Amino acid sequence: MQVTSPKIELLIQQLDLNEHINTFRQFFSRENALYIEGDQELHFRYIKALDLLEFKAPPKVADFAQIKGHLKKRGVLNFEQIFEIVKVVRYFRYFKNRELDGIIGEWMHKFVIDEKFNEVEKYFTHDGKFEENLDETLFGLSARIKEHKTNMSGALKRMMSSSKLAGYLVDTQVHFINDEECLLVRGGFNHVLKGAVVARSTGGFFYVSPDTILKTKEQIRYIEQEREAIFYAYAKEFSSKLAELQPFIAFIDKEFDRFDNYQARVMFARSKNLQIVKSKNDSKIVLSGFIHPALHNAKPINVDFSKNILMITGVNAGGKTMLLKSILASAFMAKYIIPMSLNEAKSHIGSFKNVLAIIDDPQNVKNDISTFAGRMQEFSRIFEYKSSLVGVDEIELGTDSEEAAALFKVILDDLVKRGQKVVVTTHHKRLASLMADRGDVELMAAIYDEERRLPTYEFMHGIIGKSYAFETASRYGIANHIVNEAKKVYGDNSEKLNLLIERGSQLERELKQKHTQVDEKLEGLRLKELSLKEQREQLLDEMREQKEALKRSYEVAISEAKKAAKAGDTKAIHRAMDKANKTLPKEEKAKQTARHVEFKVGDKVKYHSQKGTIISMRDKKEATIEVDGMRLRVKTSMLKPTEIIHKKPATNVKVNVEKRAGLKCDLHGMRADEAVEVLDKFISDALIAGWDEVIIYHGIGTGKLSYAVKNFLIAHPRVKKFEDAPQYLGGYGAKVVTL
Numbered sequence: 001m002q003v004t005s006p007k008i009e010l011l012i013q014q015l016d017l018n019e020h021i022n023t024f025r026q027f028f029s030r031e032n033a034l035y036i037e038g039d040q041e042l043h044f045r046y047i048k049a050l051d052l053l054e055f056k057a058p059p060k061v062a063d064f065a066q067i068k069g070h071l072k073k074r075g076v077l078n079f080e081q082i083f084e085i086v087k088v089v090r091y092f093r094y095f096k097n098r099e100l101d102g103i104i105g106e107w108m109h110k111f112v113i114d115e116k117f118n119e120v121e122k123y124f125t126h127d128g129k130f131e132e133n134l135d136e137t138l139f140g141l142s143a144r145i146k147e148h149k150t151n152m153s154g155a156l157k158r159m160m161s162s163s164k165l166a167g168y169l170v171d172t173q174v175h176f177i178n179d180e181e182c183l184l185v186r187g188g189f190n191h192v193l194k195g196a197v198v199a200r201s202t203g204g205f206f207y208v209s210p211d212t213i214l215k216t217k218e219q220i221r222y223i224e225q226e227r228e229a230i231f232y233a234y235a236k237e238f239s240s241k242l243a244e245l246q247p248f249i250a251f252i253d254k255e256f257d258r259f260d261n262y263q264a265r266v267m268f269a270r271s272k273n274l275q276i277v278k279s280k281n282d283s284k285i286v287l288s289g290f291i292h293p294a295l296h297n298a299k300p301i302n303v304d305f306s307k308n309i310l311m312i313t314g315v316n317a318g319g320k321t322m323l324l325k326s327i328l329a330s331a332f333m334a335k336y337i338i339p340m341s342l343n344e345a346k347s348h349i350g351s352f353k354n355v356l357a358i359i360d361d362p363q364n365v366k367n368d369i370s371t372f373a374g375r376m377q378e379f380s381r382i383f384e385y386k387s388s389l390v391g392v393d394e395i396e397l398g399t400d401s402e403e404a405a406a407l408f409k410v411i412l413d414d415l416v417k418r419g420q421k422v423v424v425t426t427h428h429k430r431l432a433s434l435m436a437d438r439g440d441v442e443l444m445a446a447i448y449d450e451e452r453r454l455p456t457y458e459f460m461h462g463i464i465g466k467s468y469a470f471e472t473a474s475r476y477g478i479a480n481h482i483v484n485e486a487k488k489v490y491g492d493n494s495e496k497l498n499l500l501i502e503r504g505s506q507l508e509r510e511l512k513q514k515h516t517q518v519d520e521k522l523e524g525l526r527l528k529e530l531s532l533k534e535q536r537e538q539l540l541d542e543m544r545e546q547k548e549a550l551k552r553s554y555e556v557a558i559s560e561a562k563k564a565a566k567a568g569d570t571k572a573i574h575r576a577m578d579k580a581n582k583t584l585p586k587e588e589k590a591k592q593t594a595r596h597v598e599f600k601v602g603d604k605v606k607y608h609s610q611k612g613t614i615i616s617m618r619d620k621k622e623a624t625i626e627v628d629g630m631r632l633r634v635k636t637s638m639l640k641p642t643e644i645i646h647k648k649p650a651t652n653v654k655v656n657v658e659k660r661a662g663l664k665c666d667l668h669g670m671r672a673d674e675a676v677e678v679l680d681k682f683i684s685d686a687l688i689a690g691w692d693e694v695i696i697y698h699g700i701g702t703g704k705l706s707y708a709v710k711n712f713l714i715a716h717p718r719v720k721k722f723e724d725a726p727q728y729l730g731g732y733g734a735k736v737v738t739l
């Protein structure tokens with residue numbers, strides 16, 4: 001069954017996605033198309049909901065096309081075909097019995113299994129064998145066959161131990177020749193052994209099947225025929241019942257195809273720690289941390305392709321083609337919701353009706369076509385499409401660069417008018433310079449390390465890169481005198497242009513580094529600002545609590561005074577006032593007079609819990625202090641000198657902290673990296689709170705999450721030991737950790 005078109009298979013090959021897609025296909029339970037027909041947003045919701053669950057993978061299942069055809073014609077299915085239906089129903093029952101919530105649970109409630117099907121299903125074991133114990137006649141026939149086989153075995157042993165036959169036996173083994181049990185004997189055996197010669201050995205001996213064995217096997221064959229007749233009767237009966245359930249079988253067949261598409265993506269993503277991403281409803285492409293699946297130990301790709309055209313220039317063998325393939329591959333995989341490796345939160349991949357690639361050299365002796373002519377044919381086909389993502393590698397390949405620059409500028413303009421989004425690579429700067437001043441064109445250049453004379457496989461936005469043809473030639477073994485002579489032929493003016501381009505690239509790199517440093521400092525200041533805001537909010541909360549407490553005390557005191565006044569008794573009034581005074585908070589007398597401190601610029605001071613330096617004063621009542629790079633204006637009354645150390649009275653306070661055990665952390669449904677981050681914070685909080693024993697639930701699943709948890713606990717310096725939890729606390733799906 002052809003499930004993917006030849007064009008798609010060619011694109012997969014062009015984008016180096018063969019291995020990735022073939023591995024993904026192995027997770028399907030039956031052969032399926034890569035694209036899921038229907039509402040992609042709805043499919044994505046189901047996939048993400050399924051990704052939150054731990055579940056066993058469905059069994060391998062055959063296609064139902066032939067089965068449904070037989071039932072439609074009232075034909076008789078064999079037991080293997082019937083069991084294919086049984087496997088699907090049993091798997092959906094497994095999900096249905098879990099009584100899940102959400103859209104998966106609602107979906108499973110739609111499966112209503114008819115009682116007629118249960119009458120068929122009960123006759124099959126979990127591995128598809130017929131339950132002969134449910135039929136008395138079959139059970140009896142099986143017992144007779146077993147008895148005959150036992151007799152055969154006993155008869156052969158008696159023959160081999162017979163003294164009459166001992167002289168004719170070549171060995172004491174039972175040989176199987178053409179499915180017949182035989183003895184290997186010498187010539188003249190017919191005086192003591194009656195049987196049929198099945199074959200002769202290379203040594204001239206005879207393979208003989210004794211008559212008693214042949215008669216017994218004939219009896220077994222008769223019994224097998226009786227069994228087959230009974231099996232056929234059952235198959236006919238089952239097929240008749242299933243024919244009445246054709247709508248149900250068609251329904252589960254279609255739904256299993258849909259479920260298979262979902263689970264394959266979830267299982268594949270879990271096995272490779274990939275992200276499941278769907279294309280958005282626009283044409284913007286932003287990749288963060290993307291890694292092409294064909295590359296190993298690759299540098300993650302970060303690219304912003306929000307404009308209509310992306311032009312990639314720069315050093316030879318610097319990764320331009322792979323960047324182009326990565327952009328097209330990400331769009332293709334997002335369109336088909338195929339898991340990939342990238343930063344999902346910071347990436348954005350638009351939607352395109354088609355993804356088209358012009359990458360290979362079309363020149364071929366068989367079709368008698370030049371490289372440039374072949375390229376023109378490929379471009380002519382692209383004009384047939386709209387709203388597509390087009391990738392062209394080495395756009396001027398096969399012709400004069402000056403003429404090609406003019407031609408392809410006009411071609412690119414026309415493609416953009418047709419709604420195409422185009423990414424191209426080129427070594428020729430003529431085309432790049434023609435397009436550089438346009439607002440809908442994004443430039444990127446592969447970066448070259450001048451000191452090491454190697455490409456870095458990194459890219460920079462907004463510049464035209466030098467191709468470094470001479471340096472690349474030297475690196476790959478071309479003699480220096482040849483390279484130097486080529487530079488002379490190339491000309492000083494051209495080389496100066498390249499130097500200017502490279503100088504621009506260097507300035508861009510330096511600017512990028514400075515931007516990174518500034519961003520880091522700004523992030524540090526932002527975190528400090530948040531910390532100060534949190535402290536301020538905490539102090540305000542404490543002040544509000546104290547005000548509320550004073551207000552309550554005041555109200556109680558007033559209430560007591562009013563009661564005394566109503567009583568009219570002077571003694572009662574005094575008693576009530578004494579009680580009210582006891583209720584009001586007492587003003588503590590200062591044991592020592594407050595020391596008046598005069599501050600000056602440059603003094604080290606303490607403001608709440610933060611230490612800083614006075615950088616300016618205003619009327620001795622206000623001061624501006626610098627705390628961790630931030631400037632604050634505060635009243636001098638709220639400052640304390642850090643040089644004055646007051647001797648604190650000795651305290652003898654004992655605090656008994658009851659350590660609690662059994663705190664749990666549930667990591668079900670998380671990916672390995674997310675789970676490790678949550679677990680790290682959980683262990684830290686447990687140590688601060690004083691817990692000495694906690695339990696972590698990770699589930700069994702594929703074992704990947706359990707493996708990540710185990711490695712984290714082994715490496716953590718504060719974890720004394722850990723072990724699998726008891727069965728009543730989760731067993732192998734949980735860990736008890738001692739801190």
